[in-house]
Amino acid sequence: MNRVRGHLEKPSRILAALVFALTTGLAFAQANLDIDTPAIRALTDAMKARHTELTPFYESGAVGQAASGNLVLRDAAQVALPQRGRVNGLIAAENADRAALYREIARANNHPEWEADIRATFAARFIERAPQGWWVEGANGWVRK
Template structure:
């Protein structure tokens, strides 16, 4: 009887392992989206090296270490991944990183950047185009596009939309989670708007147009 009692416990632990290890890393996705978007629309701010941390006093050999208080012990206990001690690795411990460095993703990024510079940027500047709330580009005011350019601009907008959808899908698949595609799109939709230049237009959550 005692031998069978362990079976439900093992099943619960196995289920916990699967649940813990599958989650959407929103912070890492935002960093990946920012890197991708800023390379497409340009004017990426240069990275600055972090300042070195000042040396802390009392850290040398022979320094007297204060005794840990009860609150220190509690904080340390909260930081321990207790599940990993029983063989269940948590998703936090994996430090997931959303990769955007595959050849397919970088090929799409290159196409989008080239198209943005050559065919779309001027029309963002004029107010004719804007970023939608679902991660694509849309014609906001066709009247601001010269008549002779409208067919080409509409085609470029459609091509940019197809590449956007392709890259959201490719990022999800490349990172082993096709089910993340919708969440990847949402993260990118917010990032296009955050990275938009002053004076450009974007859609709010309700679909209304606003100027940045």
């Protein structure tokens, strides 16, 4: 009995070491993504400054969080005519910054090919995290949270 156990010990020890090494590697792979670069910070600062201007349009339902990870003017009638140009400008600027943000995060983590996955992840989080009253694009179209 003892001889059998002794015989099994070595491979199982090797396996335990392998499992440890690989799960450590797994933990590494699941470590945080780097979002602390000058380019990313410049983008988030610009988005933060723009956010106060966009908030009333999120709340009125004029602008919604699209499934694409962009902003969309979903109800222009909610915007007074003189303001429409301003809203369109804000949306275009925000979408340009979001696109740059997704690209920069992928690049900062040495995987430019992750850009589309990062966009999809952000799209889902923007929709999930949107406060009550905002409009978001779900699987079955636009809904008010």
